[in-house]
Amino acid sequence: MKSAGRKPTPSPPAWANRFLEWYCNPELLDEIQGDVLELYYREAAVSKRKADWKFIWNVIRFCRWKNIRKRKQQKYFNSTGMLQNIFKVAVRNFFRQPGHSLLNIAGLAVSFTAAVIIGLWIMHETSFDTFHHKPDQIFKVMSHVNANGTLETYGSARANINLEAIPEITEKAVVITGSRWPNELCFRPEDKPHECIYLFGIFSEKTFFSMFSFPVLKGDKNPLASPGNIAISESMAYKLYGNEDPLGKTIKIDDHFPVTIASIFQDVPVNSSLQFDFVLPTEVFARMRGLPPDFFSRDFLPVYFKTNTSITPGALTEKLNEPSILTDDLKKDKVSYSAFPFIKSRLHGEFVNGISSGGRIQYVNLFRIVAIMVVAMAVINFVNLSTARAANRSKEIGIRKVTGAQRLSIVMQFMGESFMIVAVALVLSVISAQLLLPYFSLLTNEPLSIGLLNISVISWIWVFLVLVTIAAGLYPAVIMSAFQPAQVLKGTITTRHSGAQQLRKVLLVVQVAVSLGIVIFTGVLFQQLSFIQKKNLGLDSENILHIEPTHKLLLQYDAFKNELLAHPQIKQVTATNADPVNLAIQTTGVSWPGMPDGMNAPFKLLGGNFEMAETFGLTLLEGRMFGSQPKDTLRIEVVVSESAVKRMNLEEPIGAPIRIGNPECTIIGVIKDFHTANLKQEQLPVILYPHDLLQCSRLYVKYAPGTTAEAFALIESVYKKYEPAFTMKYHFIDEAFDKMYKTERTASIMLVFFTLLSLVITTIGVVGLVTYNVLKRRKEISIKRVLGATSFQILRMLSTEFILLIAVAALAGLPLAWYSTTQWLSGYAYRIQMPWWIFGVALAGITLITLTMIAIQGFKTIRTSPAETLRNE
Amino acid sequence: MKGSYIGELEELVLLTVGILYPDAYGVAVMDELERQADRRLNISAIHAVLTRLEEKGMLKSSMSEPTEERGGRRKRIFTLTAAGKRAIEEAQALRAQMFNQIPKVAFQFKIVG
Numbered sequence: 001m002k003s004a005g006r007k008p009t010p011s012p013p014a015w016a017n018r019f020l021e022w023y024c025n026p027e028l029l030d031e032i033q034g035d036v037l038e039l040y041y042r043e044a045a046v047s048k049r050k051a052d053w054k055f056i057w058n059v060i061r062f063c064r065w066k067n068i069r070k071r072k073q074q075k076y077f078n079s080t081g082m083l084q085n086i087f088k089v090a091v092r093n094f095f096r097q098p099g100h101s102l103l104n105i106a107g108l109a110v111s112f113t114a115a116v117i118i119g120l121w122i123m124h125e126t127s128f129d130t131f132h133h134k135p136d137q138i139f140k141v142m143s144h145v146n147a148n149g150t151l152e153t154y155g156s157a158r159a160n161i162n163l164e165a166i167p168e169i170t171e172k173a174v175v176i177t178g179s180r181w182p183n184e185l186c187f188r189p190e191d192k193p194h195e196c197i198y199l200f201g202i203f204s205e206k207t208f209f210s211m212f213s214f215p216v217l218k219g220d221k222n223p224l225a226s227p228g229n230i231a232i233s234e235s236m237a238y239k240l241y242g243n244e245d246p247l248g249k250t251i252k253i254d255d256h257f258p259v260t261i262a263s264i265f266q267d268v269p270v271n272s273s274l275q276f277d278f279v280l281p282t283e284v285f286a287r288m289r290g291l292p293p294d295f296f297s298r299d300f301l302p303v304y305f306k307t308n309t310s311i312t313p314g315a316l317t318e319k320l321n322e323p324s325i326l327t328d329d330l331k332k333d334k335v336s337y338s339a340f341p342f343i344k345s346r347l348h349g350e351f352v353n354g355i356s357s358g359g360r361i362q363y364v365n366l367f368r369i370v371a372i373m374v375v376a377m378a379v380i381n382f383v384n385l386s387t388a389r390a391a392n393r394s395k396e397i398g399i400r401k402v403t404g405a406q407r408l409s410i411v412m413q414f415m416g417e418s419f420m421i422v423a424v425a426l427v428l429s430v431i432s433a434q435l436l437l438p439y440f441s442l443l444t445n446e447p448l449s450i451g452l453l454n455i456s457v458i459s460w461i462w463v464f465l466v467l468v469t470i471a472a473g474l475y476p477a478v479i480m481s482a483f484q485p486a487q488v489l490k491g492t493i494t495t496r497h498s499g500a501q502q503l504r505k506v507l508l509v510v511q512v513a514v515s516l517g518i519v520i521f522t523g524v525l526f527q528q529l530s531f532i533q534k535k536n537l538g539l540d541s542e543n544i545l546h547i548e549p550t551h552k553l554l555l556q557y558d559a560f561k562n563e564l565l566a567h568p569q570i571k572q573v574t575a576t577n578a579d580p581v582n583l584a585i586q587t588t589g590v591s592w593p594g595m596p597d598g599m600n601a602p603f604k605l606l607g608g609n610f611e612m613a614e615t616f617g618l619t620l621l622e623g624r625m626f627g628s629q630p631k632d633t634l635r636i637e638v639v640v641s642e643s644a645v646k647r648m649n650l651e652e653p654i655g656a657p658i659r660i661g662n663p664e665c666t667i668i669g670v671i672k673d674f675h676t677a678n679l680k681q682e683q684l685p686v687i688l689y690p691h692d693l694l695q696c697s698r699l700y701v702k703y704a705p706g707t708t709a710e711a712f713a714l715i716e717s718v719y720k721k722y723e724p725a726f727t728m729k730y731h732f733i734d735e736a737f738d739k740m741y742k743t744e745r746t747a748s749i750m751l752v753f754f755t756l757l758s759l760v761i762t763t764i765g766v767v768g769l770v771t772y773n774v775l776k777r778r779k780e781i782s783i784k785r786v787l788g789a790t791s792f793q794i795l796r797m798l799s800t801e802f803i804l805l806i807a808v809a810a811l812a813g814l815p816l817a818w819y820s821t822t823q824w825l826s827g828y829a830y831r832i833q834m835p836w837w838i839f840g841v842a843l844a845g846i847t848l849i850t851l852t853m854i855a856i857q858g859f860k861t862i863r864t865s866p867a868e869t870l871r872n873e
Numbered sequence: 874m875k876g877s878y879i880g881e882l883e884e885l886v887l888l889t890v891g892i893l894y895p896d897a898y899g900v901a902v903m904d905e906l907e908r909q910a911d912r913r914l915n916i917s918a919i920h921a922v923l924t925r926l927e928e929k930g931m932l933k934s935s936m937s938e939p940t941e942e943r944g945g946r947r948k949r950i951f952t953l954t955a956a957g958k959r960a961i962e963e964a965q966a967l968r969a970q971m972f973n974q975i976p977k978v979a980f981q982f983k984i985v986g
Contacts, residue, residue, distance in 0.1 A: 030946050030947045030949075031898070031899065031920075031936075031946070031947065031948060031949040032920065033946050034899075034943040034944070034946025034948055035898070035899040035900050035916050035920070035943075035948075036916065037943050037944040037946060038900050038942060038943045039900060039916060041942060041944075058915070058916055058917065061916075061917035061918075062916075062917045062920070064917070066921070066924065067920075
């Protein structure tokens, strides 16, 4: 048909012409192209440029539905038969190379399992507090204290904060939470009055149940309106009263104050950041602690509020800092308020210099990335293994094409096969995820709020299935369906797809880089955690049992102590008002002689009786510790840490008069610094002071090393003697220490799994590519062998390419690993030096694994006789 | 779309195809329309109308021999069918009939009042 004229005619833009030929229905092409060309030549005689434009314009104008090439409607007369055939072929192929297929499915299933579990965990973490009505309109008031230039953030505000001044705020509630007395109380079941069930609760105001969505099932809808009421959860009601109706019954708080059960509320969901079994009015809190009725106007307590419109936290913060709310005395103490969205309290709970700096969300994001990477790596393997096998299927594809299969139907066939494999892997992984979830909950120490049968989980799994099928199946399907039947059937074509080969190399590089990254990150994390564990805290945390005393026990403290100390296993007994390992009491209200004006330095306070320094093994540097009897002075004696001396810039610390708030104190001793918080935070100066024994909330008993069991039995029996009505509540102090790094520890265990997983997947990928390479070069290897190459030379030849790939992967992976670990480590005030050896070990390890795989595969080929490989030539 | 009703452009194209007999194809129809009726239309629009008229059964078509001025492409030559001829005649008659019913007075363009 191409009988174009010989005279030098101008020609229209080739691409436009090609575009026309591509889209145009072949039946209409002749007339349309003819007309367009005729007009073009006519115009081109005048102006070529104008003609070109007009040509393009016409081509575009002709591109309408009527003229577009349509795929011929396939008429499958025996479509079910064909489907059966395709299915049968897929199954046969699966079993023809069972090892390969299982490798493929196993790789996918393992990574999907990880992804499913992580997915559930992420959904659980992000679902926190979303069950409340309009959760984005609930806020918490945070207060920031300017301590020498940096802002210290506290999750509390003055309890009587005047929130009525802001018209958008409709409700306000103080919610007092905590993990010890008075939030943890002993309740006695009705039929067993000598038993003691410890349950956690909160104290709040009458707006509590209308502000938060904790549905009241029975009884008064607003139980906190009366100070003599208590609201309890369903399960608590069952524990205490069985199936009886508990409404109207009386409970004695601390065996002392009676309160009436006014209502029963639904058990608090797992994904609530407020966890409690009972709610008491704040008046009870005041009574229990012996606080004066006006404590609301002085004390800082957690304050929540709800707005009636959606308003940004920024705008609310501005309003909170107006003088009608932030009173002058607070301003003088350099306090400022901010509004923090309640919904963020789970994942964004950390503050640095007054600004929300993340928190758990960092780990959520870390695992989100890790899960995506692991799935991506498994998908890469699938693509690699499938394309490596393409040659085996080439004849089948050729026959299918010859007998009239269109490319699209072959693509669909291979997509279908991928779909089946991915679906099988996914089903396996969902089953194993279900089986593993209980162990996972053990690891995270809390049950997940979302199960696999949740609607959104199921729909996510479907989306995942489709996406992964497309990602894993499309490329192999396109590659395989592109075979030319004539070439394939003649047997001339092998898998000489240079594009496919390049891609597989790139994919392997990505895999190796990711594995390197994960391995290094995990290694650094472990180094840091063991650093934390071994770090000298300046405080003895081993062999100390922490007991929660009752009021009665504290009254008999001396007798209790003396009886314990009579036994050789018991070394020391002391009482404090706070946890020295995780010291929460902090103040900026310390003043000393020569303090610069307006300075607001933070100090930690620890109150206790005179033995505390000895029990915790604090080292005295100067002066003396507290005596058993206070010296005859009006001033309170305090012991300070060396950094406190430095902070106060005292030349002669002993005897220096300081003030903590109003009370006047004298420094009588200086001790070495010790860590009072987790190592993410800078050490703060500490002041120890003698505290009224009856106000102490913790007893610590130090016992001789190696006598844990005996000492424990002893302590329990002595406790029972002095406080028969209560079960002893105890903790080991190093547990409290470990608790501070719970997230890190959980993360590290999970990361170890991921490290192994990524290594396994990378190994599978390496094996796949090595096998393929060796297979492809079988003849080359045989010829070289015939010509006298040694095994070593051949292995070296096979390895060169992989060494190069690993080098490229290292170039990409190591800087990323360095960056992410530096970022993570920078969250710790006390951290290890970057352990470079981990980088080396990881790189060497991966190289070693690869070389081993090459050696194994290479020897297989080397061992077969060259004659066998070369015979068919 | 199919039916005996034809639009104004379709009527013009039918007439043009008649005039150009036996050489009516896309570009020729376009040129003729421009010359006679001063209607500038894109070639793709002409094609669309011609196809539509063929679907309505008013035109029939056959492919010509390839010619050099068209880069060796063939033309689709359109000719009127009986139905096509009847359609123009009906349109013509309808116009004449309606035109004749206009009272003479309506044509006396004077300034009224």
